[in-house]
Amino acid sequence: MKPTAHPRFGKGVKLRHDGDGSVMLLIPEGALVLNAPAAAALELVDGTRPLAEIIATVAERFDVSAGRAGEDILDLFERLEQRGLVQ
Amino acid sequence: MSAVPRPLSLLCELTYRCNLQCPYCYNPLDLRSYRDELTTEQWSGVLRQAADLGVVQAHFSGGEPTLRPDLVALVQAAAACGLYTNLITQGTFLDDVLLDRLVDGGLDHVQISIQAPQTALADRIAGATVHDKKLEALRRVLTRDVALTLNCVLHRLNHDSIEEIINFAQRLEIRRLELANVQFYGWAYRNRTALMPTLEQVRHGEQVVAAARERLRSAMEIVYVLPDYFGDFPKPCMNGWGRQFVTVTPNGYALPCPAAAGITTLAFENVRDRSLGEIWRESASFVRYRGTDWMPDPCRSCERRELDWGGCRCQAYLVTGDAGVTDPACSLSPDHASIVALRDAVSGAEPVYRRA
Numbered sequence: 001m002k003p004t005a006h007p008r009f010g011k012g013v014k015l016r017h018d019g020d021g022s023v024m025l026l027i028p029e030g031a032l033v034l035n036a037p038a039a040a041a042l043e044l045v046d047g048t049r050p051l052a053e054i055i056a057t058v059a060e061r062f063d064v065s066a067g068r069a070g071e072d073i074l075d076l077f078e079r080l081e082q083r084g085l086v087q
Numbered sequence: 088m089s090a091v092p093r094p095l096s097l098l099c100e101l102t103y104r105c106n107l108q109c110p111y112c113y114n115p116l117d118l119r120s121y122r123d124e125l126t127t128e129q130w131s132g133v134l135r136q137a138a139d140l141g142v143v144q145a146h147f148s149g150g151e152p153t154l155r156p157d158l159v160a161l162v163q164a165a166a167a168c169g170l171y172t173n174l175i176t177q178g179t180f181l182d183d184v185l186l187d188r189l190v191d192g193g194l195d196h197v198q199i200s201i202q203a204p205q206t207a208l209a210d211r212i213a214g215a216t217v218h219d220k221k222l223e224a225l226r227r228v229l230t231r232d233v234a235l236t237l238n239c240v241l242h243r244l245n246h247d248s249i250e251e252i253i254n255f256a257q258r259l260e261i262r263r264l265e266l267a268n269v270q271f272y273g274w275a276y277r278n279r280t281a282l283m284p285t286l287e288q289v290r291h292g293e294q295v296v297a298a299a300r301e302r303l304r305s306a307m308e309i310v311y312v313l314p315d316y317f318g319d320f321p322k323p324c325m326n327g328w329g330r331q332f333v334t335v336t337p338n339g340y341a342l343p344c345p346a347a348a349g350i351t352t353l354a355f356e357n358v359r360d361r362s363l364g365e366i367w368r369e370s371a372s373f374v375r376y377r378g379t380d381w382m383p384d385p386c387r388s389c390e391r392r393e394l395d396w397g398g399c400r401c402q403a404y405l406v407t408g409d410a411g412v413t414d415p416a417c418s419l420s421p422d423h424a425s426i427v428a429l430r431d432a433v434s435g436a437e438p439v440y441r442r443a
Binding site: 010011012013014016018024026028029031081082083084 | 095141143144146169171173195196198232233234235236262263304305307308
């Protein structure tokens with residue numbers, strides 16, 4: 001997935017927030033527990049925001065370099081895209 | 088283990104009634120014992136209690152769940168509690184009207200099963216003329232805003248068709264395919280000699296799946312459920328007994344595994360008598376094999392004990408008569424020879440079709 005892409009969730013993919021602050025991605029026949037940066041990135045997925053902007057926002061929020069955050073988040077989106085969870 | 092884990096998944100077996108007669112069904116043989124089904128209000132209560140316990144997904148299955156006239160109401164009830172909803176169906180009743188009502192009611196995902204990619208073979212396995220109707224249902228679901236998984240249970244009668252199943256899914260542009268080797272419980276255990284794949288089929292199937300995954304990459308996710316009489320280690324059944332999953336049978340019994348009713352040495356409890364939360368936390372049937380303290384050797388000292396969780400209690404009981412021993416599917420089990428014998432006991436006999 002390129003930084004210029006505008007990711008959106010596939011069918012049957014939903015974020016779930018629990019009272020204790022934990023976030024899960026609910027997917028067909030399963031659930032993925034997300035760490036805080038992954039949750040923050042996926043909360044920004046709306047089909048219109050470019051991936052580059054998502055990366056920059058998460059990098060700023062977690063006070064890491066855009067390069068480092070970019071690698072992790074690109075990797076996350078690529079794995080989700082592979083499974084059809086993000087398009 | 089001291090802390091009681093949080094259940095994540097509730098399987099609602101709404102009814103064991105079905106218009107198909109698949110001999111690989113995992114439902115129990117005594118289908119008639121389950122006719123006193125929970126009411127809509129009772130199921131709604133179970134869904135609310137499950138959500139309160141921390142469950143995030145509700146799976147509606149059976150039997151054939153669309154035979155329940157209140158299915159839409161139950162999907163709505165689950166969605167209202169914030170649960171992700173999944174319908175596991177063979178699809179023969181999934182017409183436009185029902186599908187629209189389900190999607191409007193908040194259905195997130197549908198799993199439709201076929202018996203084989205070829206109409207004649209599929210109908211022969213189902214014991215009914217239904218394959219073409221399923222095709223219609225699959226096409227219908229693909230046009231709606233709901234996720235779809237195509238499922239095919241693999242056994243000796245259709246194992247040579249894996250490539251055709253994958254091509255069938257690809258022609259329909261299905262995103263997610265589950266190829267699940269039959270698991271031997273209920274009717275499938277009764278029919279095991281007729282359904283057992285050969286070693287050659289299993290090895291060939293693995294190659295076909297690996298090649299298709301490489302070829303299709305992100306176009307299709309292929310979930311391949313391994314045949315559990317053929318590996319070195321057992322499946323981590325339910326990811327551990329009473330650890331993440333709870334099943335409620337049509338007549339209200341809460342089980343740690345859909346096949347657990349076959350274990351006659353445990354007394355299961357009913358949601359008509361006790362709340363789901365109490366049963367989950369306290370019932371001896373859930374506590375008995377939870378965690379690792381119950382394990383005998385070789386599990387007790389095995390480094391895989393929190394990967395396999397001892398394998399499957401139901402399989403241990405079916406094959407050895409003792410639900411508290413290492414799953415004999417494990418190559419380290421002292422009872423493993425029994426599994427090897429079952430695996431090698433292949434017969435050309437016709438399977439017995441499921442009937443009430």
